[in-house]
Amino acid sequence: MRVTMLILAVVPILLLAGVVYYITYSPMFDGREPLPSIVIERVEFKLNLIVVHIRNVGQDAVTIAQADIDDAPVDAIITPTNVLQRLSSAQLMINYRWVEGRPYEIGVTTSDGTRFASTVEAATPAPEPSTEQLLYFALLGTYVGVIPVALGLLWFPLMQRVGERWNEFFLSLTAGLLALLAIDAVVEAFETADRFAVVGGEVLIPAIIISTFLLLLLTMNRADDSKSGSRYSSIRTDATQKTGEYVSPTRGVLYIAYMVAVGIGLHNLGEGLAIGAALAVGAVALSKFLMIGFTIHNTTEGFAIASPMVRSQVRITHLAILGMIAGIPTIIGAWIGGFMNMPMASVVFLAVGAGAILQVVYAIFGLMRGRGAVISSRHNIAGVVTGILVMYVTGIFV
Amino acid sequence: MNIRPVAIVLLMIAMPITGALIVGVEHDVGNGMHLSSMHNDVESSIDPDTFLTSFDYGRVSILEDGTVLREFTVTVEDVTLEVAPNIYFDAWTYNGSIPGPTLRATEGDRVRVTFLNNGSHPHTIHFHGKHPAEMDGVFPMIPPGGRFVYEFTAEPFGLHLYHCHVDPVAEHINRGLYGVFIVDPRPARESAKEMVMVLNGYDTDFDRENNFYTVNGVPFHYVRNPIEVKRGELVRIYLVNMTEFDLINNFHLHGDLFRLYRTGTSLVPDEFTDMVTLSQGERAILEFRYDYPGLYMFHAHVIEFSDKGWMGFFKVVDDYDDDDEGSSSSDGNASDDEGG
Numbered sequence: 001m002r003v004t005m006l007i008l009a010v011v012p013i014l015l016l017a018g019v020v021y022y023i024t025y026s027p028m029f030d031g032r033e034p035l036p037s038i039v040i041e042r043v044e045f046k047l048n049l050i051v052v053h054i055r056n057v058g059q060d061a062v063t064i065a066q067a068d069i070d071d072a073p074v075d076a077i078i079t080p081t082n083v084l085q086r087l088s089s090a091q092l093m094i095n096y097r098w099v100e101g102r103p104y105e106i107g108v109t110t111s112d113g114t115r116f117a118s119t120v121e122a123a124t125p126a127p128e129p130s131t132e133q134l135l136y137f138a139l140l141g142t143y144v145g146v147i148p149v150a151l152g153l154l155w156f157p158l159m160q161r162v163g164e165r166w167n168e169f170f171l172s173l174t175a176g177l178l179a180l181l182a183i184d185a186v187v188e189a190f191e192t193a194d195r196f197a198v199v200g201g202e203v204l205i206p207a208i209i210i211s212t213f214l215l216l217l218l219t220m221n222r223a224d225d226s227k228s229g230s231r232y233s234s235i236r237t238d239a240t241q242k243t244g245e246y247v248s249p250t251r252g253v254l255y256i257a258y259m260v261a262v263g264i265g266l267h268n269l270g271e272g273l274a275i276g277a278a279l280a281v282g283a284v285a286l287s288k289f290l291m292i293g294f295t296i297h298n299t300t301e302g303f304a305i306a307s308p309m310v311r312s313q314v315r316i317t318h319l320a321i322l323g324m325i326a327g328i329p330t331i332i333g334a335w336i337g338g339f340m341n342m343p344m345a346s347v348v349f350l351a352v353g354a355g356a357i358l359q360v361v362y363a364i365f366g367l368m369r370g371r372g373a374v375i376s377s378r379h380n381i382a383g384v385v386t387g388i389l390v391m392y393v394t395g396i397f398v
Numbered sequence: 399m400n401i402r403p404v405a406i407v408l409l410m411i412a413m414p415i416t417g418a419l420i421v422g423v424e425h426d427v428g429n430g431m432h433l434s435s436m437h438n439d440v441e442s443s444i445d446p447d448t449f450l451t452s453f454d455y456g457r458v459s460i461l462e463d464g465t466v467l468r469e470f471t472v473t474v475e476d477v478t479l480e481v482a483p484n485i486y487f488d489a490w491t492y493n494g495s496i497p498g499p500t501l502r503a504t505e506g507d508r509v510r511v512t513f514l515n516n517g518s519h520p521h522t523i524h525f526h527g528k529h530p531a532e533m534d535g536v537f538p539m540i541p542p543g544g545r546f547v548y549e550f551t552a553e554p555f556g557l558h559l560y561h562c563h564v565d566p567v568a569e570h571i572n573r574g575l576y577g578v579f580i581v582d583p584r585p586a587r588e589s590a591k592e593m594v595m596v597l598n599g600y601d602t603d604f605d606r607e608n609n610f611y612t613v614n615g616v617p618f619h620y621v622r623n624p625i626e627v628k629r630g631e632l633v634r635i636y637l638v639n640m641t642e643f644d645l646i647n648n649f650h651l652h653g654d655l656f657r658l659y660r661t662g663t664s665l666v667p668d669e670f671t672d673m674v675t676l677s678q679g680e681r682a683i684l685e686f687r688y689d690y691p692g693l694y695m696f697h698a699h700v701i702e703f704s705d706k707g708w709m710g711f712f713k714v715v716d717d718y719d720d721d722d723e724g725s726s727s728s729d730g731n732a733s734d735d736e737g738g
Contacts, residue, residue: 065484066435072705073617075437079430082484093430111484113602113609 034059036110039197040118041343043106044126045098052092052106056084057197063111067092070105087199098123129339137276137334144294145268145330150323152302159310167310168373172380174307175364176387177300182357184395185267189350196343205351212355254318256308256363261325263356264301268326270350272333279338297394301326308367435707436618438483444495446614447623450593453502467508470501474517481600482610482617490517490573496615497596498577503552505584511548515540524563525579528553536563555583557662557681559638568642572601576640583665590632597639597647597708606643610707611698617707624711626718629691635684639676648675650699656686673699688714
């Protein structure tokens with residue numbers, strides 16, 4: 001019986017292998033060579049030197065025949081080799097007296113004569129991983145990531161002092177904030193995937209989001225089931241008491257708070273990567289205006305971490321840790337983005353962040369229902385809408 | 399606080415970072431390879447050195463009325479040519495190379511060109527010059543495997559050209575179907591060191607913009623291999639512009655000026671200059687002597703073109719090296735070696 005089942009399982013796979021083999025070797029499908037596809041992932045401007053990072057995102061190996069700057073062929077040293085296997089990358093070093101602030105078009109031509117080009121809007125000296133630069137990026141991350149999150153957390157005492165309705169309002173506001181933040185992360189992930197032609201990005205992003213969401217859901221259920229039977233049991237008990245003060249089990253809400261912090265942290269990691277990479281390649285001048293935008297925008301994130309915990313006794317150390325989990329990844333992201341070449345990582349982080357944030361939104365509604373709140377009540381709807389609006393308005397600056 | 403959320407948090411942070419590190423690992427910068435259109439050689443069947451001084455005078459016989467008959471064979475072949483270092487272009491050629499052979503006759507000669515189309519598309523040969531309409535190489539398109547004989551009297555004397563005239567003409571020219579047709583005056587011009595220079599471009603990605611510009615088929619060839627000329631020796635260049643897509647091309651000589659004979663149809667120079675601008679299909683004969691030895695550049699004064707390969711050097715010497723066969727060879731033509 002086992003053997004029969006095994007055969008039944010394996011036969012289709014064997015047949016599939018046969019079909020693949022036939023397609024591969026049948027002369028019927030010959031002569032349709034896939035078009036080459038090269039993406040220029042990163043251009044670094046150093047002293048009289050331009051370093052170009054390229055990746056073969058096509059179906060077949062390609063040979064790089066020539067490099068050009070502004071359409072004029074230039075000599076280049078290509079490492080490790082000028083033959084790029086599928087998905088492999090190479091680095092071109094071009095001696096060139098470039099001029100700061102000027103746009104440059106960098107092109108590479110493959111052996112079939114096809115040219116691929118990428119424009120750098122303004123040549124900017126690439127940050128060298130020096131202590132000074134590391135410090136600068138850390139400071140940048142602190143201003144746009146850590147400080148605003150901490151500021152947002154400062155609303156915690158206020159939130160603890162308001163009534164039940166206001167609490168619900170703040171929670172639904174948080175859900176609104178996070179929902180838009182998730183959308184923001186998704187959009188950014190797609191944009192990054194598109195810009196760097198990350199292979200299979202269109203499928204990869206939703207796949208990561210859905211898996212992250214489901215995995216978190218599973219771990220959350222597991223964690224609760226093993227301890228207290230039902231996820232929000234402790235909260236529900238408290239809610240029925242309507243005392244407004246939670247005595248012992250704050251683990252449920254803490255869990256949500258940590259999830260919020262991790263989700264936001266991942267989002268900020270992606271954001272930091274984007275900022276670092278943009279600075280490194282001179283794609284944007286990070287203006288004061290933009291920094292102010294990020295700072296205001298990210299203050300809402302601190303608020304979102306704080307709101308699930310308002311009815312619980314939470315030690316100040318937890319708040320500090322939560323703030324750091326959410327904020328510090330911005331610094332790490334800026335470092336990675338500034339000094340390394342990894343658009344794929346950026347996409348993955350953003351997608352994981354989006355999945356985590358969506359799971360948190362789901363959990364927040366669960367928490368509210370557990371407390372006996374009616375999601376569709378006027379103040380809760382108003383909260384969600386306000387959250388979306390706040391996120392939208394502060395997002396305009398970014 | 400329970401240990402589990404912490405573990406999950408750590409796991410969630412660790413996983414993407416691990417993944418990112420795997421994906422984003424930088425290659426070690428080893429020795430690398432050198433990419434250069436200017437300095438790297440092309441191992442191609444295009445041989446600009448031989449082409450420069452090769453003239454195909456045809457198989458000569460005398461007709462009953464005393465007229466000289468010159469018989470040529472021109473065959474279309476599809477070949478993949480390395481037109482720049484490591485860049486392979488699916489070319490359509492006359493006799494296997496770009497440009498096609500330089501056909502040469504004297505005014506009044508009978509010219510008979512047997513045309514064989516071994517390519518995969520219909521082609522023709524359209525000659526510039528005087529001839530009957532049926533010899534114009536436009537209407538009877540010669541299908542793959544087909545044969546046609548173009549026959550006419552070589553007139554007027556001058557510097558002419560030939561190319562395929564099948565639609566889309568720009569495509570057929572870009573693919574390489576063109577060559578030079580010289581009709582010498584009678585009596586002949588003053589003896590000189592003669593050379594043919596065909597200005598062309600290659601649109602290798604078919605976006606109707608040239609990716610490379612060359613003299614005689616290979617970008618920067620005469621930068622790597624300067625053309626030797628003797629001090630005081632008369633140099634005559636048959637300069638033909640076959641560049642497609644760009645409306646003009648030009649030629650600028652360093653350190654000297656030349657007598658310019660537009661289309662070569664007069665023995666009286668039109669101009670004494672160091673610059674000539676030619677539109678598509680235009681040509682001119684240039685004559686000059688160098689007074690001083692050394693390296694002199696010649697190039698398109700459209701800098702985009704010179705950047706992309708249309709550039710070269712004359713090396714003016716007091717005396718030729720005797721061993722240098724290339725500089726004085728004038729028999730056979732570049733593409734006969736390839737024949738098949």
